Amino acid sequence: MTDQVVAGVPRRESSLLRTVRGLALIRESAVGMIGLSLVLFWVLVAIFAPLLAPFPPNQTGLPLSPPGAVGLEGNVYWLGTDQLGRDTLSRIIYGSRQVLLYAPLATLCAYLVGIPMGLAAGYRRGLTDDILSFISNVILSFPVLVLYIIIIATIGASGSNIVIAVTFASAPGIMRIVRGLVLDLRNREYVFAAETRGESPWRIMLVEILPNARGPLIVDACLRLGYVVITIGTLGFLGLGLPPPDPDWGGMVSELRSFAIINPLLAVFPCIAISSLVLGFNLLADGLREVSLRD
Numbered sequence: 001m002t003d004q005v006v007a008g009v010p011r012r013e014s015s016l017l018r019t020v021r022g023l024a025l026i027r028e029s030a031v032g033m034i035g036l037s038l039v040l041f042w043v044l045v046a047i048f049a050p051l052l053a054p055f056p057p058n059q060t061g062l063p064l065s066p067p068g069a070v071g072l073e074g075n076v077y078w079l080g081t082d083q084l085g086r087d088t089l090s091r092i093i094y095g096s097r098q099v100l101l102y103a104p105l106a107t108l109c110a111y112l113v114g115i116p117m118g119l120a121a122g123y124r125r126g127l128t129d130d131i132l133s134f135i136s137n138v139i140l141s142f143p144v145l146v147l148y149i150i151i152i153a154t155i156g157a158s159g160s161n162i163v164i165a166v167t168f169a170s171a172p173g174i175m176r177i178v179r180g181l182v183l184d185l186r187n188r189e190y191v192f193a194a195e196t197r198g199e200s201p202w203r204i205m206l207v208e209i210l211p212n213a214r215g216p217l218i219v220d221a222c223l224r225l226g227y228v229v230i231t232i233g234t235l236g237f238l239g240l241g242l243p244p245p246d247p248d249w250g251g252m253v254s255e256l257r258s259f260a261i262i263n264p265l266l267a268v269f270p271c272i273a274i275s276s277l278v279l280g281f282n283l284l285a286d287g288l289r290e291v292s293l294r295d
Contacts, residue, residue, distance in 0.1 A: 025291045032287015035222075038280025042273075046096040053090040054078070057247045060085040066263050079269050082256055088266065092273050095247035099277065102159050102242075103228040106166035107221060114171035115217075118178025119205040123186055129179070136172035144169055148231060152240040159242055162235060166228055177220055181213040188212075215292045222285035226278040233274045249274050 026032040045052060054075070055061075061071045065081040079088040121132040139147070151165040185191065186209065194204045235241040236250025244251065249270045256267040 026287050029287035029290045031283050032290065035280045035283025035287055038276055039284055042096050042277050043100060045093055046100045049093045049097055053093040055087045055090045057091045057094040058086060058245045064259055064262055067265060080263060080266055082266065083259060088269055091247035091252060092270060095249045095252065098242055098246060098248060099229055099232055102162055102232060103225055106163040106228050107225050109163055109167040110170035111174055111221065113167055114174025115178050117171065117175040119182055119210065121175065122179040122182025123201060123205050132175065136175050139172045145234065148235060149240065152235060157240045157243055162232060166231060170224065177216065178213065181216060182209055185209050185212055219285050219289045222281050222288060226281035229274065229278050
């Protein structure tokens with residue numbers, strides 16, 4: 001037993017140290033730093049939304065005011081107002097809270113479902129692999145957007161239901177990525193050593209194999225976060241996102257596009273917010289991939 005502990009500790013410490021060192025090396029990637037800066041910008045905006053927003057998100061004022069308009073009480077609407085007179089800047093700021101809550105939560109839930117499926121399919125193979133791969137292939141055969149629409153239209157539009165829909169649609173893709181990594185790693189010497197020591201299959205999968213597959217999964221998680229942000233925006237645009245009056249970037253674009261003739265800029269600002277956050281996650285993923293190749 002002592003040999004198992006002693007033999008296992010350096011490997012786990014080395015894996016942890018490599019992860020910390022890899023994340024620290026993101027400073028050497030200009031692309032990664034730009035992405036990290038964009039993501040941190042929106043994270044700080046979400047955290048300090050009550051301090052940064054000029055008005056409450058649902059406070060009404062002058063309807064359809066252009067950027068820089070001044071209200072009756074001397075209030076300045078820096079990005080204008082929507083058709084109900086709600087300040088666009090304030091709703092974008094508060095909308096970042098919704099996106100940065102549900103996008104990471106949905107992505108995390110998808111990984112919590114997809115990783116065990118991929119580990120089991122890749123390590124056990126045989127009938128387990130056949131069943132899980134068949135289920136994944138069936139789900140992945142549907143167009144993703146159509147699948148989201150079917151799920152949300154069936155169970156209703158809400159934040160929790162968006163998480164369920166994203167988890168259901170994304171977990172099979174994660175499962176296939178993890179399965180491919182496990183098929184490569186299951187024949188490594190440290191896995192044979194763990195099997196020789198008599199460790200349980202799930203301990204081998206979670207302790208020996210999964211930490212060594214972390215690099216591609218971290219990069220995929222950043223990319224998938226960007227996809228989920230787009231998904232939330234798309235569902236909001238289609239009226240299947242967060243129910244009103246909660247500020248939703250996609251819903252704001254849908255509401256304001258009808259008034260583009262009056263003021264084309266109104267719908268542009270939420271689009272910029274979505275694009276900048278997605279760009280941040282994508283650039284961060286590129287930076288992490290660059291760092292992992294150096295490491």
